[in-house]
Amino acid sequence: MKERFIGFIFFVISFSIAKSQTINPSLLKQTWSANWITAPDAPAKTYGVYYFRKKIWLTEKPDSFTVHVTADNRYVLIINEKFVSLGPARNDLAHWNFATIDIAPYLINGNNIIAATVWNEGEYRPEGQISNRTGFLMQGNTKQEETINTNTTWKCYKNSAYTPLTGIGYNTYYVAGPGELVDMNKMPDGWTKNDFNDDAWPNAIRVGWRGGTPKGAVDIADWMLVPSTLPPMELRIQRFATIRRTDGITIPDGFPGIQKSITIPANTKATFLLDQSYYTNAYPELDFSKGKDAGILLTYAEALFNEKPDGPGKTFK
Numbered sequence: 001m002k003e004r005f006i007g008f009i010f011f012v013i014s015f016s017i018a019k020s021q022t023i024n025p026s027l028l029k030q031t032w033s034a035n036w037i038t039a040p041d042a043p044a045k046t047y048g049v050y051y052f053r054k055k056i057w058l059t060e061k062p063d064s065f066t067v068h069v070t071a072d073n074r075y076v077l078i079i080n081e082k083f084v085s086l087g088p089a090r091n092d093l094a095h096w097n098f099a100t101i102d103i104a105p106y107l108i109n110g111n112n113i114i115a116a117t118v119w120n121e122g123e124y125r126p127e128g129q130i131s132n133r134t135g136f137l138m139q140g141n142t143k144q145e146e147t148i149n150t151n152t153t154w155k156c157y158k159n160s161a162y163t164p165l166t167g168i169g170y171n172t173y174y175v176a177g178p179g180e181l182v183d184m185n186k187m188p189d190g191w192t193k194n195d196f197n198d199d200a201w202p203n204a205i206r207v208g209w210r211g212g213t214p215k216g217a218v219d220i221a222d223w224m225l226v227p228s229t230l231p232p233m234e235l236r237i238q239r240f241a242t243i244r245r246t247d248g249i250t251i252p253d254g255f256p257g258i259q260k261s262i263t264i265p266a267n268t269k270a271t272f273l274l275d276q277s278y279y280t281n282a283y284p285e286l287d288f289s290k291g292k293d294a295g296i297l298l299t300y301a302e303a304l305f306n307e308k309p310d311g312p313g314k315t316f317k
Contacts, residue, residue, distance in 0.1 A: 023100055023227055024141045027068065032212035034139035034149035036223070037204035039156040044133035047122035049162040051191055052136055053155045053198050054114040056147050062104045066141035067148055070098035070212075071118045072223065073131050078115040078192050079106040083235075089228045092130045095215065096223040097230075098137070114138075114148060115192040124164045127175035132222045135207045155201040161186035185293075238280060245273040264291070 039050050069077055070088040077085040084106055088097040120134040140146040165179030190196050208222070215224035240256040249270035252260045256274060264270045284298065 022066075022141075023068070027139065027141070028214050028227075030214070030217055031210050032137075032139045032149075032214075032225075033146060034137060035151050035211050036135040036137045036207035037150045037152070037154055037156070038134050038136070038207050039158050040202050040205050041158055042134050043122075045120070045122055045131070047120065047124060047164050048134060049117065049119045049159040050134065050136075051157040051159055051188070052116045052118065052150075052204060053157075053191065053196075053201070054148065054150075054153065056112050056114060058107060058109060058112060061107055061109045062144075064102055065104040065107055065145055065148075066100060066102045067138055067145055068098045068100050068141065069116075069138045070096065070223075070225065071116070071136045072096075072134060073120045073125060073129055074118070075136060076117045077101075078117075079103055080108060080113055080194070081192050082106050087228070089230045090128055090130070091226070093132055093222060094224050095226045097228040098139075098212075098225050099228050099232075100141075111194055113192060113194050113196075119162075121164065121177050124166060124178040126177040129177070133207065135223075136204075137212050137223075139212055150204070152203050152206060154204040155198045156204040157188065157191070157198075157201050159187070238282065240274040241277040242275050243272055244275045245271075247271040264294075 037052070039048075042048055042050060069075065069085060075085075075087060076083070084103060085099055085101055087099045089099075091097050116136055116138075118134065118136045120131065121129065125131060136150060138148060138150045140148050161183045163181045163183075165181050168174070168179050188196075191198070210218075210220075212225055213220050213223070215226050239259070243251055243256060247270065248268060249262065249264060249272060251262065251272060254260060255262070279302075286296070286298065288296065
């Protein structure tokens with residue numbers, strides 16, 4: 001029973017090749033042909049993580065393939081196993097943002113896998129996160145791209161591997177989101193790959209009876225769609241700067257600046273403190289293998305003390 005850490009990598013929010021694109025004017029005036037979708041067993045407003053998949057066949061690699069995408073609360077879009085987009089930018093229900101992306105660089109001649117992770121943090125969501133209910137929406141810009149539209153042909157899966165980690169922060173005032181508990185034994189392996197068998201996955205269901213609705217098109221009480229006014233944010237790999245402290249483990253020279261493997265023997269505990277040395281708005285990525293039923297605890301703090309506390313009740317960061 002071993003844990004093999006390939007390395008710690010930080011992804012800085014949010015987009016890479018995604019660039020500003022022209023929006024079909026009709027999509028700003030009339031109801032979309034794409035539907036908001038969700039999983040059949042998805043509660044409307046409670047915590048949940050969901051996967052959505054769609055296969056599209058292209059006779060040739062397109063020069064341009066523009067789509068508009070959003071979700072409630074949030075989504076990660078992956079095409080042919082490549083990270084494409086994270087969003088949407090937060091707003092209120094009367095101004096629900098969608099991102100416009102040319103995904104042509106990610107598409108290939110033949111079979112393409114469009115995959116999205118959508119999560120709703122429900123009652124645990126951050127104070128700044130407005131929400132209507134769990135949902136995902138993608139609309140092609142023109143007839144050429146409408147094969148990608150969200151509807152009941154999409155496959156979906158409720159991922160029970162995730163549960164919210166509550167009780168963090170200060171009881172008197174805490175407005176951020178929860179942590180996560182992830183049981184990798186329940187995680188579907190390779191679900192974004194072309195050869196993944198999703199036959200057992202149910203088809204998605206529509207949310208409501210109409211398609212996506214741009215603000216001002218009709219009088220509605222849920223998501224009124226508007227183009228996101230924020231430019232795509234930077235996405236790049238950034239490794240931790242240094243190791244400050246280790247317990248129960250020997251770290252190879254060069255790590256974490258250089259990606260290296262770390263093996264933790266079975267039935268042992270190891271701790272190491274990584275220091276970025278400056279603020280970074282990012283998400284951690286941890287690669288590991290083996291270690292059946294082992295546990296990994298990942299926490300962070302904004303200020304670090306090199307030495308352990310010398311008495312009870314003292315802070316140790």
